[in-house]
Amino acid sequence: ETGVTQTPRHLVMGMTNKKSLKCEQHLGHNAMYWYKQSAKKPLELMFVYNFKEQTENNSVPSRFSPECPNSSHLFLHLHTLQPEDSALYLCASSRIQDSGGTGELFFGEGSRLTVL
Amino acid sequence: GENVEQHPSTLSVQEGDSAVIKCTYSDSASNYFPWYKQELGKRPQLIIDIRSNVGEKKDQRIAVTLNKTAKHFSLHITETQPEDSAVYFCAARRTSYGKLTFGQGTILTVHP
Numbered sequence: 654e655t656g657v658t659q660t661p662r663h664l665v666m667g668m669t670n671k672k673s674l675k676c677e678q679h680l681g682h683n684a685m686y687w688y689k690q691s692a693k694k695p696l697e698l699m700f701v702y703n704f705k706e707q708t709e710n711n712s713v714p715s716r717f718s719p720e721c722p723n724s725s726h727l728f729l730h731l732h733t734l735q736p737e738d739s740a741l742y743l744c745a746s747s748r749i750q751d752s753g754g755t756g757e758l759f760f761g762e763g764s765r766l767t768v769l
Numbered sequence: 770g771e772n773v774e775q776h777p778s779t780l781s782v783q784e785g786d787s788a789v790i791k792c793t794y795s796d797s798a799s800n801y802f803p804w805y806k807q808e809l810g811k812r813p814q815l816i817i818d819i820r821s822n823v824g825e826k827k828d829q830r831i832a833v834t835l836n837k838t839a840k841h842f843s844l845h846i847t848e849t850q851p852e853d854s855a856v857y858f859c860a861a862r863r864t865s866y867g868k869l870t871f872g873q874g875t876i877l878t879v880h881p
Contacts, residue, residue, distance in 0.1 A: 657812075695773070696813070696858065696871040709868065743812070757803070758869065760812040 656680065659744050659761035666734065667769050674729040674764045676744030682759070683749050685727040687719060690741040690763070702727060703749055734768045741765050771796040773861050775872025783880050788849050790875045792859035793841040799861040802842045803869070804833060808855045816857075817844070849879045 657678045666672050678685065687699040701709035702721040716738075718730040727744055744761040772795040782788050792802075803818035819826045819833045819842065826833050830849075835842040846853055859872040 693778075693873065695873050698868050701868065757815050757818075758805075758813075760805075760814070762810075762812045 657744055657746055657759050657761035659742075659764050661764060662762065663765045663767075665767045665769065666731065668734060668736070670734075671730070671732045673731065674742055674744075674766075676727040676729075676761055678725055678727075678744075678746040678759070678761075680746060680759060681748070682746035683724045684747045685721060685724070686745040686747075686758070687727065687729050688743040688745060688760075690743055696743070700729075731766070734766075736768050739766055739768045771799060771861055771863060771870040773859060773870050773872040775859050775875055777875060778873060779876045779878070781878045781880065782849050784849060784851060786849055788846045788853070788877055788879075790844045790857055790859070790877070791841060792843070792861075792872050793839075794861040794870075795840070796861070796863055797837075797840060798863045799840075801862040802833070802835060803860050803862075804831075804844050805858045805860065805871075806855045807858065807874075813858060846877075849877075851879050851881050853877060854879045 660675045684703045686701050689697045689699055698711050699713045700719040716733050720728040741763040743763045745758045747758050748756045775792045800821035804816050805813040806816045807813040817828050817831050817833050819835050824835055830847050832845045856874045856876050858874050860869040862869050
């Protein structure tokens with residue numbers, strides 16, 4: 654399989670549940686991202702990992718916990734979420750170029766999360 | 770930080786007509802401006818991008834123009850087709866190392 658794949662595609666959870674979203678990229682990229690997409694809002698960057706190291710956390714609540722065990726895999730652990738966290742969570746990857754610049758973003762299909 | 774405003778939020782056109790989506794950005798140091806297309810239930814995909822050293826770029830039926838002085842850039846789609854119906858996002862980035870800041874998106878509907 655090629656590209657960026659996300660699982661699960663749909664997730665319904667209660668506010669006290671613990672669940673995880675998984676992202677895997679088969680493009681040989683070395684940077685991975687989590688974005689949140691809510692209705693009528695811009696895509697919001699949540700976390701950035703360059704070479705497995707977290708380089709950005711955009712003031713995301715601690716109930717979202719990212720994990721990047723290697724350059725190909727990215728997880729988003731979810732705990733005690735709120736109904737307003739319901740959204741489409743998109744994973745993306747890119748290649749950090751030799752110059753240090755960031756190339757094109759390739760997105761996954763997203764995980765549609767509903768918090769009851 | 771960077772702020773990107775995108776208009777209109779919805780756009781409806783007849784097949785064969787042209788469609789124009791406009792974005793403004795706040796950071797004059799931004800130098801990379803991509804456009805992403807997201808079909809219903811699908812992932813966003815890059816369709817065209819432009820860097821600040823050029824004023825226009827064209828790829829078949831789509832083109833992007835950039836006005837650095839006014840800090841705005843636009844997406845132009847000519848001879849629209851129903852398969853062009855999607856949400857279009859503009860974005861801006863300050864440097865090669867910086868993060869992309871996205872606009873709010875435009876829902877384009879092309880009626881047959």
